[in-house]
Amino acid sequence: ELKVEQNPLFLSMQEGKNYTIYCNYSTTSDRLYWYRQDPGKSLESLFVLLSNGAVKQEGRLMASLDTKARLSTLHITAAVHDLSATYFCAVIGGAQKLVFGQGTRLTINP
Amino acid sequence: DAGITQSPRHKVTETGTPVTLRCHQTENHRYMYWYRQDPGHGLRLIHYSYGVKDTDKGEVSDGYSVSRSKTEDFLLTLESATSSQTSVYFCAISETGVSPLHFGNGTRLTVT
Numbered sequence: 001e002l003k004v005e006q007n008p009l010f011l012s013m014q015e016g017k018n019y020t021i022y023c024n025y026s027t028t029s030d031r032l033y034w035y036r037q038d039p040g041k042s043l044e045s046l047f048v049l050l051s052n053g054a055v056k057q058e059g060r061l062m063a064s065l066d067t068k069a070r071l072s073t074l075h076i077t078a079a080v081h082d083l084s085a086t087y088f089c090a091v092i093g094g095a096q097k098l099v100f101g102q103g104t105r106l107t108i109n110p
Numbered sequence: 111d112a113g114i115t116q117s118p119r120h121k122v123t124e125t126g127t128p129v130t131l132r133c134h135q136t137e138n139h140r141y142m143y144w145y146r147q148d149p150g151h152g153l154r155l156i157h158y159s160y161g162v163k164d165t166d167k168g169e170v171s172d173g174y175s176v177s178r179s180k181t182e183d184f185l186l187t188l189e190s191a192t193s194s195q196t197s198v199y200f201c202a203i204s205e206t207g208v209s210p211l212h213f214g215n216g217t218r219l220t221v222t
Contacts (some may be wrong), residue, residue: 004152033210042200043153045210088152096141096160096207097168100152 002027002093006101010014014109023072023089023105029071033090033098034063043088080110111139115212116201125222131189131217133201135181141204142184143174144168146197153200159184160207185202191221 003026013019023032032091034046047056049065049072056063060083062075073091090100113136123129133142139159141160147166155168157176165176173195175187188195198218202211 031208035211042213042215043211045212048210090153092208095166096204097155097158098143098211099155099169100145102150102152 002029002091002099004087004089004091004099004101005103006087006104008104009102010105010107012107012109013076013079013106015080017080019076021074021087021106023074023101025070025072025089025099027093028067028070029091029093030042030067031092032065032074034074035088035090035100037086037088037103039085046087076106081108081110084108114201114203114212114214116199118217120218122220122222123191125189125192125207129191129202129219131186131199131219133184133186133214135184135203137203137205138181139203139205139212140181141207142178143202143204144174144184144186145202146170146195147200147216148197155156156186156199188219191219193221195219196211196221198222 005024005059032049035043037043047063052067054065060077065072086103086105090098092100113222117132143158144156154170159165159178177185201214
C-alpha cells in the first residue's frame with residue numbers, strides 16, 4: 001500500500017527566510033504532484049514532476065524529485081506572506097489513484 | 111478555472127438519512143474523483159470513475175456509493191449518514207488520469 005508522508009506538518013517562518021518541505025513515499029513512482037490550498041478554499045496544482053532529477057520552479061517555490069530516494073522537496077526562497085497556505089504532495093498509486101500526504105501548513109510571519 | 115461545480119456547498123443532515131452530493135464538469139474529462147478532507151489525514155480517495163458507468167473504490171469507500179451515468183456528472187451517495195462522515199468533500203477531474211487534478215470548491219457536510 002502506497003504511503004505518502006510529509007514533514008514538517010506545521011511550519012511557521014519569518015518573511016525573507018528559506019525553508020524546505022519534504023515528501024517521502026513508500027513505493028516506486030516516477031510522477032509526483034504538489035498542490036496548494038488556501039484556508040477554506042480548494043486545491044490548486046503547483047507542479048508535476050515526471051522523472052528522476054526533475055526540477056520545477058515558479059517564483060519563490062522550487063520542487064525537485066529523487067525517485068531513487070523516493071523523496072521530493074518543495075523549497076521556499078525568501079518567503080513572503082502570500083505563500084502562507086497548506087501544501088500537499090501526492091503520488092500516483094495503482095490505477096491512476098492519487099494518494100496525498102497529510103499536508104504541511106505553512107505560516108509566514110512579517 | 112476548470113469547469114467543476116459541486117452541489118450543495120454546505121449541508122447539515124441527521125444520522126441515518128441518505129445524502130447525495132453532486133459533481134458536474136464542463137471539461138469533458140474522462141476521470142472523476144471524490145475525496146474527503148479531514149484534519150490530520152490530508153485528502154483520502156473515496157471512489158473514482160474512469161468513464162461512464164466505470165467506477166472503482168478508493169481507500170475509504172465503506173458507507174459510500176457512486177454513480178456516473180453521463181460524462182459530466184458524478185454522484186456520491188451516503189446511504190445512511192453517520193457522524194464519522196462529517197467532512198469536507200472534494201470532487202476532482204483529470205483529463206488522462208495522470209494529468210494534474212482540478213478540484214471543485216468542496217462540499218462541507220455535517221452529520222448531527
